[in-house]
Amino acid sequence: MHQHIHVNTLTLQKVARKKFDIPEMYKSPVIRKVKEATKVMDPMKKDLQPSVLDFGPVQFYVPRFFGFCYGVENAIDIAYRTVAEHPDKNIYLLSEMIHNPTVNEDLLDRGVKFLFDTDGTERIPISSLSSEDIVIVPAFGTTLEIQEELQKVGIDPYQYNTTCPFVEKVWKRGKQLGKKDYALVVHGKYQHEETRATFSHSADHSAVVVVLNPEEAKILAELMTGEKDASDFEKYFGHKSTPGFDPQKDLQRFGVINQTTMLATETQDVMDILKEAAISKFGESDILDHFADTTDTLCYATNENQSATLQLTQCDADLALVVGGYNSSNTMHLVEILEEHFPTFHVRDSEELISRAEIRHFNQWDKEIRTTIDWLPGGKEPLKIAITSGASCPDILVDEVMLKVLEYFENTRSVDEVIAPFEKELD
Known part of the structure; x- marks a missing residue:
């Protein structure tokens, strides 16, 4: 089900060489040591096993990849x-x-x-x-x-441009396809800033339609093959496609690109659904003339974080905490993965942990902040908590959430004692 996603090796090498100046206030004394140690122990990034921070009455499972991308x-x-x-x-x-x-x-x-x-x-x-x-x-x-x-107004939009290079990579690939008369299907949330930007850049050279998930991809596939009446297109996609988009004509040649924070495995599902529809319509022998392989545009960091989170679901945690902004798409996808396996709470920071008995957290399905009572199971030691964070979340916020949880327990081991084995790896 969770297939391997191809990522361009040369791009990863360039990423590995770049160093950034991050303000000290965003660096953490705990999580930073864990991340640095796992880099030393697993330089080839082949081990997705989570690290365990054993504080005695509480154990935290920390994934191999998470946080700032x-x-x-x-x-x-x-x-x-x-x-x-x-x-x-x-x-x-x-x-x-x-x-x-x-x-x-x-x-x-x-x-x-x-x-x-x-x-x-x-x-x-x-x-x-x-x-x-x-x-x-x-x-x-x-x-x-x-x-x-x-x-x-005389302002150069590229002088102070922080656009993610992996977003720009998607745009460049789309432009390459546009020059070859390909339409583009964008897997993303139409109102998200990144998808609005990708749609605008893509519409400059191609017919474009946005699909939210595999279910919408199936509808688009049926419109492309003629299984659904062409008049249905307007109902499902008229508000998120270029003017005059015709699925039967424009999807004669097309590629799929994505909002980089979407579930990478879900983007692959969207690609597979539409590719199968193209094979059904045009035949497998000619598929390369109709469907462009764009898997190399998938963001490596999104894929790594989601793969590490999937591995986190294999641990025996009692609950999960996900730290990140309540409008962060990639954070919500981590929650989506974990909540299938554990009671999962999406919190923006440690202030959402009101007490041992009460927590505030975001429910993405109802788009509301909820309060849950008795969120920490009682009478169980050690309590095992899976913890992770979104790509835009500073590590210090994860530290603060962990330390807040530890305040609810007695006789916990000190931070220095717990991270000592990780510091030893760095000596």
Whole structure:
């Protein structure tokens, strides 16, 4: 079911060489040591077994990969350096730089202003800016339309561009296909900033349609093969496709690209569904003329984090905690994986842990913050907790959540004692 996802090796080598300057306040004394030690013990990234932090009455299972990814570290490095180097300039972010409230609130405290809300609602008109102002493009990228607006007021949208290189890779692959007259199917959440940006860049050269999940991919497949009436297209996809999109004509030649924070295995399912429909319509011998292989565009970090989370589901945890922003797509997918196996709580930070008896957490299906009573099982020691975080979550927030949990127990081992074996690996 959980197939291997191909990732470009050369791209990974380039990523491994890049080093970022991350503010000290986001670095953690506990999780950082675990991550550094596992890099030493497993330099080839072949072991997905979680680490165990044994505090006595509580044990935490920590996955092999989680937290800040390359694209987020790149964005934080550029944004904070820009703020530090230009104390006398007006600095704006197009919208949230990443989907983490701690990072965004800190940038606001430093005087950075947002031009748009995450849903695209305008806060400050671009037309009110001047060429002396600085605008930082967030990790999700932005649309061609907004790029043009910035250029009209004399601002170079690429001067302080923190767009994730893996998002840009998706755009470049889409453009290559567009030059060969391929349509594009985007697997993503249509209202998400990244998908809005990818749609805009793709629509510049191709017919484009967005599908949310495998269920929508099946509907699109049936429209492509003629099993569903063509008039149904407007109902399902009219609001998230380029004008005049015709599944039977435009999907004669197409490729699938994705919002990089989606479940990688789900993107593969979308690809497989649409490829099978193309084989059914055009025949297997000619499939390469109709369906482009785009698996090399899948984000390595998303794949690693999700694969490590799948491995985490094999442990004997009593519950799971996922730390990350409540509007973070990649964080919600980690929750989705874990909640099939354990009681799982998505918290933005340690303040959501009210007491041993009470926790506030986000339910993505009902899109509401809930309060759960008696969330920590009583009478069981050691209590085993799987813990992870989204790609935009600083490790220090995971430390703080763990330490908050430990406050509810007596006779726990010290942090120094627990991380000593990991520090030994670093000697």
